[in-house]
Amino acid sequence: MTSSPAQRVAEQVLAARASGTTLAIRGHASKRALLGERRADAVLDMRACSGVLSYRPDELVITVRAGTPLKELEAVLAERRQHIAPGIPLLEGQGTVGGAVAAGLSGPSRPWRGSLRDVVLGVEMVNGLGERLRFGGEVFKNVAGFDVARLVTGSEGAFGALLSVSLRVAPVPECTRCLVVEMPATPALTWMRRRAAEPHPFGGLCWLEGRLHCRLDGAAQAVADFTGEPGMVEEDPAFWTQLRDAALPFHAGWSGLWRCAVPPATPTDEQTVCIDWAGALRWRRGSINTVGESCPVGSSPLALGACDGLLSRLKAAFDPDHLFNPELMRADAPA
Amino acid sequence: MSHQQALEELQALLGQDDLITDAAGKRPYETDGLAAIREVPWVVALPRTRDAVLGVLAICRRHRVPIVPRGAGTGLSGGARPMADGVLLSLARLKRILAIDVHNGIARVEPGVRNLAISEAVLPHGFFYAPDPSSQIACSIGGNVAENAGGVHCLKYGLTVHNVCGLVVATLDGQVHEFGGAGWDPLGLDLRAVTCGSEGLLGIVLEVVVRLTPLPPEKAVVLAAFSSLGDAGRAVAGIIRHGLIPAGLEMMDHLAIRAAEAFVHAGYPLDAEALLLCELDGTVGEVSADLARVEAVMREEGAFKLEVARDPQAQARLWLGRKAAFPAVGRLAPDYYCMDGTIPRGRLAEVLDEIARMSDEFGLKVANVFHAGDGNLHPLILYDANNPGELEKAERFGGRILSHCVAVGGAVSGEHGVGVEKLDQMCDQFSAAELAQFERLKAAFDPDGLLNPGKALPTLTRCVDVGGMHVHANSSARFTRLDRF
Numbered sequence: 001m002t003s004s005p006a007q008r009v010a011e012q013v014l015a016a017r018a019s020g021t022t023l024a025i026r027g028h029a030s031k032r033a034l035l036g037e038r039r040a041d042a043v044l045d046m047r048a049c050s051g052v053l054s055y056r057p058d059e060l061v062i063t064v065r066a067g068t069p070l071k072e073l074e075a076v077l078a079e080r081r082q083h084i085a086p087g088i089p090l091l092e093g094q095g096t097v098g099g100a101v102a103a104g105l106s107g108p109s110r111p112w113r114g115s116l117r118d119v120v121l122g123v124e125m126v127n128g129l130g131e132r133l134r135f136g137g138e139v140f141k142n143v144a145g146f147d148v149a150r151l152v153t154g155s156e157g158a159f160g161a162l163l164s165v166s167l168r169v170a171p172v173p174e175c176t177r178c179l180v181v182e183m184p185a186t187p188a189l190t191w192m193r194r195r196a197a198e199p200h201p202f203g204g205l206c207w208l209e210g211r212l213h214c215r216l217d218g219a220a221q222a223v224a225d226f227t228g229e230p231g232m233v234e235e236d237p238a239f240w241t242q243l244r245d246a247a248l249p250f251h252a253g254w255s256g257l258w259r260c261a262v263p264p265a266t267p268t269d270e271q272t273v274c275i276d277w278a279g280a281l282r283w284r285r286g287s288i289n290t291v292g293e294s295c296p297v298g299s300s301p302l303a304l305g306a307c308d309g310l311l312s313r314l315k316a317a318f319d320p321d322h323l324f325n326p327e328l329m330r331a332d333a334p335a
Numbered sequence: 336m337s338h339q340q341a342l343e344e345l346q347a348l349l350g351q352d353d354l355i356t357d358a359a360g361k362r363p364y365e366t367d368g369l370a371a372i373r374e375v376p377w378v379v380a381l382p383r384t385r386d387a388v389l390g391v392l393a394i395c396r397r398h399r400v401p402i403v404p405r406g407a408g409t410g411l412s413g414g415a416r417p418m419a420d421g422v423l424l425s426l427a428r429l430k431r432i433l434a435i436d437v438h439n440g441i442a443r444v445e446p447g448v449r450n451l452a453i454s455e456a457v458l459p460h461g462f463f464y465a466p467d468p469s470s471q472i473a474c475s476i477g478g479n480v481a482e483n484a485g486g487v488h489c490l491k492y493g494l495t496v497h498n499v500c501g502l503v504v505a506t507l508d509g510q511v512h513e514f515g516g517a518g519w520d521p522l523g524l525d526l527r528a529v530t531c532g533s534e535g536l537l538g539i540v541l542e543v544v545v546r547l548t549p550l551p552p553e554k555a556v557v558l559a560a561f562s563s564l565g566d567a568g569r570a571v572a573g574i575i576r577h578g579l580i581p582a583g584l585e586m587m588d589h590l591a592i593r594a595a596e597a598f599v600h601a602g603y604p605l606d607a608e609a610l611l612l613c614e615l616d617g618t619v620g621e622v623s624a625d626l627a628r629v630e631a632v633m634r635e636e637g638a639f640k641l642e643v644a645r646d647p648q649a650q651a652r653l654w655l656g657r658k659a660a661f662p663a664v665g666r667l668a669p670d671y672y673c674m675d676g677t678i679p680r681g682r683l684a685e686v687l688d689e690i691a692r693m694s695d696e697f698g699l700k701v702a703n704v705f706h707a708g709d710g711n712l713h714p715l716i717l718y719d720a721n722n723p724g725e726l727e728k729a730e731r732f733g734g735r736i737l738s739h740c741v742a743v744g745g746a747v748s749g750e751h752g753v754g755v756e757k758l759d760q761m762c763d764q765f766s767a768a769e770l771a772q773f774e775r776l777k778a779a780f781d782p783d784g785l786l787n788p789g790k791a792l793p794t795l796t797r798c799v800d801v802g803g804m805h806v807h808a809n810s811s812a813r814f815t816r817l818d819r820f
Binding site: 056115134135140154170171197199221265294 | 437485497520528529678681791
């Protein structure tokens with residue numbers, strides 16, 4: 001009898017546990033440059049655990065194995081004019097669904113379309129005990145049991161290996177319009193905050209290199225109803241895909257940059273290279289120490305400091321032997 | 336456990352005004368919105384400040400006294416059911432709106448602030464707080480977080496978890512944690528979602544940062560009457576298939592329509608087997624365009640009556656019947672029992688048929704109202720508690736409905752929580768290993784198990800007793816060799 005891909009993953013975890021072998025969970029390894037490379041005794045390769053398990057467009061839900069390439073997910077959804085509303089970054093042009101959920105990264109439309117975490121409806125995973133567990137499900141409203149599916153979103157595999165993921169999908173907006181205008185950072189931020197407080201069908205507001213970029217996604221009439229700024233001209237939507245996928249020129253030399261999550265109205269400064277999410281996501285030369293959180297490109301926020309108290313107990317609740325991605329959520333401070 | 340010592344310390348900390356110990360004073364706290372279940376708490380603590388809350392937690396931890404947190408007490412699953420040997424910790428007096436920050440699009444509020452009070456406070460700034468459970472006039476934001484409350488506008492705007500960007504949470508070890516903040520998402524671990532819907536088992540919410548939504552400039556409400564539930568269900572699927580996400584999409588069945596019409600005279604068609612209410616919002620042009628498409632789909636799927644309301648009075652009238660559905664159904668029988676399960680929308684007609692069959696089997700009538708857009712079913716079981724055994728029969732009926740929801744791929748609770756009400760059905764939904772993982776997660780937050788013990792998570796013994804675990808033991812044995820996908 002041949003075992004399923006998911007079962008083989010669970011068996012690998014059980015064997016690793018028995019032999020005390022730590023595991024680096026890996027899909028396409030496309031987030032190495034952003035979050036650093038995970039190192040362990042062995043690699044738990046998720047790529048074979050791939051494929052769409054069910055897709056019900058009328059129910060707005062798709063369930064896929066964790067190793068499914070994001071490109072395949074995009075293509076399957078596009079056939080029915082649907083997509084993942086927050087947009088999922090395809091770093092280095094690739095990535096798997098499991099890797100995306102583990103990293104928890106959302107695209108530029110996050111402030112208006114929710115985060116990737118928000119559209120995760122359920123997961124099946126293997127915890128550090130080698131148990132296959134399901135949390136959440138395929139329905140949008142579900143408050144049975146703790147929301148472990150969204151807890152593991154963004155946990156970078158520290159709690160276990162994802163086997164499958166159910167995601168809420170959304171109709172592709174009828175119409176997209178992308179505008180750009182020259183504007184310095186401070187007035188651009190002020191403009192973003194003022195307009196974000198109004199009911200417009202925004203799909204992105206970003207400032208980069210002296211230009212304010214504005215994306216609208218919605219019903220044709222709603223997009224047409226929007227009045228922009230004098231001087232705004234149409235631009236190629238490719239800008240937004242490149243921003244989502246970290247494929248703009250500034251990303252090429254981004255290893256010295258920091259990713260900062262801040263209250264969106266936080267004043268900008270000379271060190272700021274790019275303002276995304278209408279202000280809430282900043283790429284800077286250096287951390288922000290006043291408000292919010294910062295992480296240097298090339299490192300995981302889960303590897304920055306010693307993990308104690310609640311966080312260390314949480315790690316132990318899922319992975320008591322620190323089997324998965326052992327550099328993350330370490331009890332001792334990293335070297 | 337030294338209750339006498341704990342009592343003296345609580346009295347010293349809170350004083351007479353903020354600690355209720357007499358029987359008459361405790362009586363109003365013996366139940367929450369699930370009124371069939373009652374217990375008089377040992378004492379009721381009503382702290383007014385964050386420090387006083389932390390003081391109560393410290394005393395309880397020191398003396399191993401269990402704590403049942405409570406917001407406004409409107410919960411429908413018994414999550415705030417008191418314990419005879421536990422402190423009922425009411426957060427209702429922490430009710431300040433600490434900041435309305437228009438620039439960041441957020442409000443920072445204490446847990447006892449009422450849901451509707453947030454929307455009222457931010458209205459002059461052109462915002463609202465989107466989740467609107469039907470108890471929104473009374474329920475508190477802290478309770479909304481504990482239950483991950485929904486409402487009729489979840490389909491477009493999401494649940495509490497989608498609209499909370501920051502939480503300040505106290506755990507029993509005396510630590511105060513900040514999960515998220517005024518930004519969109521924290522980097523790294525995000526503990527906001529696991530806190531939302533945790534039913535008071537993980538920590539005490541001291542402060543909530545809610546995301547505000549700009550008020551849409553235009554709204555329209557469509558009422559459509561159908562001669563079968565199947566047609567109405569297909570209309571819902573058709574609307575979604577056309578790429579529309581309405582602000583709200585509600586369904587009522589024949590009994591619910593008749594009850595509502597008799598109660599509030601909303602002008603509902605009494606000859607309809609099913610009725611859909613669809614709310615659209617957005618810019619003026621967008622609403623007009625969407626309206627035309629929704630009307631076309633409704634007609635195509637067999638709507639025999641359509642009514643469109645574009646002015647606020649007419650909209651309020653159309654909503655009135657739906658919003659009054661629970662009390663309206665309540666007039667049909669001495670008592671009713673409100674259930675809360677989720678199903679894939681496509682299984683609606685089949686699930687309602689099964690509920691009708693069970694209704695005959697149990698000899699109890701049932702009316703159905705349904706958040707059709709997101710698959711959240713609220714069957715209202717009519718019974719008479721004065722008839723010996725009828726409450727128990729209604730509970731068994733409800734339990735069977737929820738088990739059926741799980742069987743078709745849904746969940747035992749969409750928005751009311753598990754509380755004490757749905758412990759048995761949790762055994763249907765989760766395996767022993769999954770329940771054990773929940774227990775370890777709880778213990779990470781609350782190692783001593785003092786926060787709301789006995790709620791939300793069934794013991795494995797209970798699952799064996801109700802038979803659910805037996806089924807699961809079989810299925811997991813089977814699944815070890817089969818591809819579960």
